[in-house]
Amino acid sequence: MPDLILHEYSWSGNCYKIRLTASLLGIKLKDRLEYDVLKGETRTPEYLSKVNANGRIPVLQIGEDTFLPESGAACHYLADGTNLLPTDRLQRAQxxxxxxxxxxxxxxxxxxxxxxxxKRDLESLSQEQKESIPEKRKQGDAALAIMNEHLSTRMFFVAEKLTVADVALYAYTHVAPEGGFDLSIFPHVQAWCERIARQPGYVAVN
Amino acid sequence: MPDLILHEYSWSGNCYKIRLTASLLGIKLKDRLEYDVLKGETRTPEYLSKVNANGRIPVLQIGEDTFLPESGAACHYLADGTNLLPTDRLQRAQxxxxxxxxxxxxxxxxxxxxxxxxKRDLESLSQEQKESIPEKRKQGDAALAIMNEHLSTRMFFVAEKLTVADVALYAYTHVAPEGGFDLSIFPHVQAWCERIARQPGYVAVN
Structure with a gap:
């Protein structure tokens, strides 16, 4: 595999997904380059023209010239051909x-x-952002309820083994309490989080 | 391949993606079941328990008992192993x-x-929805600008051939004017739309 460099804001769950996937697979990142999104460091002309025209992190740099944005795509690239991605067509789609x-x-x-x-404080949010919090809370809880129900009869999301789908969902789930979500009402999600954290090669977000 | 049934709201671009992928591949859908999302037909207890706990369309039913939500997953399932999905690891990730x-x-x-x-009329939107229109317009235009720039040196999004990525992006792009977007300022996007519409097996959204 070519050298891998992760362009990231390491606090972000989307960036963590890639580090966790790599670590579970024993893949070493050659370097990690940190950008402060609060200071607009992913919106500079250099970043937009070279790393990601969409101005977002993470981007997985593969070799000298290939830049792969979208955390899901980067995780899939790392997992393809490994035990984190099933070979069965239906399971891959799941x-x-x-x-x-x-x-x-x-x-x-x-x-x-x-x-x-x-990461920000409530005072710094716009009125519109503040007013959108209850709806975002409701939607987040609805997603957690779907995950909890799915996990009520399963150990992992797909094919009863750890896949990159678990990694992708774990990133923001296990830190959801930092956004005010109460995971204790989703016990199957909590048990699954603990299961992920026991996997060989696991690394924490910080 | 098992029998395929598409649970859909046929006007939706996300549902169209699956029909277009299937048609380009010469795959026949055994049936199409229409749900009126405006009447909440994807939020009934039956739908939530049997078809999709997330209450959304499309869902691709594969055989009797397998229900695959998320348009991207359904398109990937159909395209896997065909000429609409590259075999190269990096290109698959792209x-x-x-x-x-x-x-x-x-x-x-x-x-x-x-x-x-x-599909709705302006009067029926909430004040909050109405106020969010300029920001949504700005974000949609920003995405179209990224696509236009990418297509300025390419015929298709990945690997210089038609892939399921083109199908996924085409669905909402070619009908974006129905949402008030002006495609004439994105000529490479327009040319690419025309290219897609000339592909053997192409079907229109309606």
Whole structure:
């Protein structure tokens, strides 16, 4: 595999997903480059033209010239051909089902509230942002309820083994309390979080 | 392949993606079941318990008992092992990069504005929804600008051939004018839309 460099804001759950996937697979990142998103360091002309035109982190740099944005794509690249991604066609699609679910129905709520409540202070939010908190709370709780129900009869999300879908969902789930979510009402999610943290190669977010 | 049934709201771009992928591949859907999302038909107890706990369409039913939500996952399932999905590890990840980009950075803006402006009427929107229109317009235009720049030197999004990433992005792009977007300022996007519409097996959204 070519040298891998992670362009990241290390506090971000989306960046952590890539580090956790790599660590579980025993893949070494050659370097990690930190950008302060609060200071707009991923919106500079240099970053937009070279690293990611979308101005977001994370980006996985593969070799000299290849820059792969989107945490799900980077995790899939690392996991492809390993035991974190099934070879069965349906199971591969089910892994993606949960990864798309995470990005569409969970991260915009749990990730945003964590960022607002743990990284910024309430005073600095706009009125519109403040007013959107109850709806984001409701949507995040709805996603956690779906995950909890799914995990009530399973150890992992797909194929009864650890896959990159678990990694993708774990990143923002286990730190959801930092965004004001109460995981104690989702006991199957809590047990699954503990299961992930016991995996060989596990690394914590910080 | 087992029998395939598409649970859909056929006007939705996310549902169209699956029909277009299947049609380009010459895969026949055994049935299409229509749900009126405006009437809450995907939020009934039956739908939530049997088809999709997340209460969304589309869902691709595979055989009797397997229900696959998330348009990206369903398209990937159909495309896996075909010429719409590269076999190269990096190219597969790049296909997903654009599919995640579409769901996170484009569809929530272009898809929502199309729904609001073409399917509901302005009067029926809440004050909060109305006030969010300029920001959604800005974000949708930003995504189109990224796509336009990427396509300025390419025929297709990945690997210089048609992939399921093109299908995923095409669905809401070619109907973006229904949400008030002006595609004439994105000529490379327009040319790419015309290219897609000329592909063998192409079907229109309606």
């Amino acid at each position: 892994v993606l089902q949960w990864m798309f679910f995470e990005q569409y129905s969970f991260e915009p709520y749990a990730g945003t509230l964590r960022f607002w409540l743990a | 296909v997903l990069q654009w599919m995640f980009f579409e769901q996170y950075s484009f569809e929530p803006y272009a898809g929502t504005l199309r729904f609001w402006l073409a």
